[in-house]
Amino acid sequence: MTSSYSAAQIQVLEGLEPVRKRPGMYIGSTGPRGLHHLVYEVVDNSIDEALAGYCTHVEVDLNSDGSVTVVDDGRGIPTDIHPQTGKSALETVLTVLHAGGKFGSGGYKVSGGLHGVGVSVVNALSEWIEVTVWRDKKVHIQRYERGIPVTELIAKPYKENRTGTSVTFKPDPQIFTTDTEFDYTTLASRLRELAYLNAGVRITFSDNRLELLKSDTPKVETYEYKGGIREYITYMN
Template identity: 55%
Template structure:
């Protein structure tokens, strides 16, 4: 009988690694965004946009702009309240730096700042920052423009005032880390599909997608000196218009969708339903909770 070889290698306390916060995100990104391929790359955009949508659901944001730059970096700008920049009493750091660099830091845990919210609840935007080679945030708040810059999830500058403004909101630009993602090239149609969906789910909010990688003339032809490829999504009808959009290639059995709106007994959870029957035998059901597809 041959001897059975024993596995090599010790297993002791020295083998235990402790990865904290941002370091853990960079080491195991798929745990936070699903994967490091095309899907995960686009998920970065959705996480930042979700913060803007949360401002919209709270009643403070009407305009959201997403820009794909020529270098495939992304800018998300909204006209919400702007991430707070004052010093957090316990952590003795700017609230902006906390939100951008600490997992679990955010305004979605109390029931006053946001009654309803989506995203990763204090994890999303810090994950985006961690998985970006570079990130900058401009905050337009209280008459001033604030700026902080980051590399791989770590602040490399303090929060500083760089000007004055009458605007309000947050502008985040990030460069996905090419050492983490298998591709860093964004697909316009993929982003457009999700942003269109969000516009229907949040009636009255205007969402604009701009692609600076592609210029079009008045006839839609590519041209060097022309406007950027742009799509704007806006809905006054919300779910009813969404249903009509989804049914646009089918023959409806009634001209207007059935629309039902109400709340639970405690009057804390609003519910909306829109239905339209058509001649097709195939069901097409979409369900969402706080804008997240379920």
Template identity: 70%
Template sequence: TGPKGLHHLVYEVVDNAVDEALAGYCNTIDVRLLEDGSCQVTDNGRGIPTDIHPQTGKSALETVLTILHAGGKFGGGGYKVSGGLHGVGVSVVNALSEYVEVTVWREGKTHQQRFEQGNPIGELQVAPDADDRRGTQVRFKPDATIFSETTEFDYGTLASRLKELAYLNAGVRIDFTDERLQLTKNHEPHQETYYFEGGIREYVAYMNTDKQALHSEIIFVQSEKDGVQVEAALQWCVDAYSDNILGFANNIRTIDGGTHIEGLKTVLTRTMNTIARKRNKRKDADNNLSGENIREGLTAIVSVKVPDPEFEGQTKTKLGNTEVRGIVDTLVGETLTEYLEFHPSVADLILEKAIQAFNAAEAARRARELVRRKSVLESSTLPGKLADCSSRDPGE
């Protein structure tokens, strides 16, 4: 219930809108921080269903807002892949808010309901909608008795996550407005729009802004196998000597890596070594280039969408699905091999950098061994002037 939990309320509502986008029903998400300390999220998706839910006898909308794990995805007709650590969904937002107001536009009608402290206030109100809009709007104000530390949203924290979501979901437009005039510059609303047609390719370009790219075009993989969607974007840089790889699973940043990152690393090492031998950059007698050699200077993003994600570790920031390793390996391998066959000059640039890294690592290893061997030899016999002391005179 600290600041982290506070911002998670926003993400939970935004994730629902992103799910609609992933399912192909929504392309604009509007997020506003309002003067009274509430947050309002509007999308142009299908709208939360409002018909009577068979198990609860209440409207589906009320059910989603009041029952834990009721969300999502309403039987088989739901969304394929869901972002966020879902299931808990908006019911948690409702439980932790002073009030929630939901407006749904669908089928030519406007549906509205208000909740306070998690409980519905009156019935679902339905009125005709002359504009025939569609979408969902959720406005909520965090409960100060629960979030005792602070209920004030931090613009920067939310902005960086919303921007990240826009990068990860190409073509989705996210508008973010801060209407808390006492906090904004010049006391005017502050608005930013995040929209990236190129998705994670633009993310890699942004990460490499201040670096010198080894090859201008970002290598891009987008494919699907066994229900797992894989996107990867790769660009090597001349002036970087380590790798910078970001992993995401269902839009969640996997800080501790996981099987998708392992799959990427494995396939890079194998593919580049194969190409090195094909292009006579390595002779039969030469050692293989190591993964570290090949990844030197690489900026990469790998984003997977998995139907049933398993997150591991204390903070759930490591992807555990074993099948993802092989899928990433296969799909990235196919695209990368094909790309480098058609762009041999790019392959040569990457390999030359990797071979330089290999040679530098070898030279460093030899130098280390030499120093160690030397110090071992020096310490095994005492210097000449200080001969070993051995005397038979017990008086000494």
């Protein structure tokens, strides 16, 4: 047994390494609760766009390959170069902890996901993640694997004047102690609550896991409540 204690024993974790090393610190657990928290983090970003007045529709899809897709019609994550990191704002948000529009005064005045850990943690704990941004009459696409970008940010002209963000990710089975199968009821309950608490936002939830459903057609539910919290109280009673 050695008693030496030197610089060699000091671990320096860079980028998203700390998240992969201690995932429970960031998402609470590596069981079902933490697994579903990944979806909530991405959806909360879309809800923040709604609270800021820029998003009216959020779509959540459970895909047959075990991945999840969250699409919104907000402004789209910025893709220009970030002055501090020298990388695109999109890559910064996906690879730097606590990077986002919720911490200063210039991004969001109100935020539903302020106490969340951010989409960078989702990136770190996913086998892969693919982000598509529609903005400035262009479509921007980038893919990451276990937190590391494996493609450049690809930008192509887009005919329509569409705006929004799509995030598709597959949780990393190396991280989670149970399987990585999402529970429809758990997610439906959370999405329904978000729709009640954010009047005027429409959330469409689709389960495309036909084999699991033992069905030929996806299960689709839409949550939209003009009455907001009042309707929620009625629903709870």
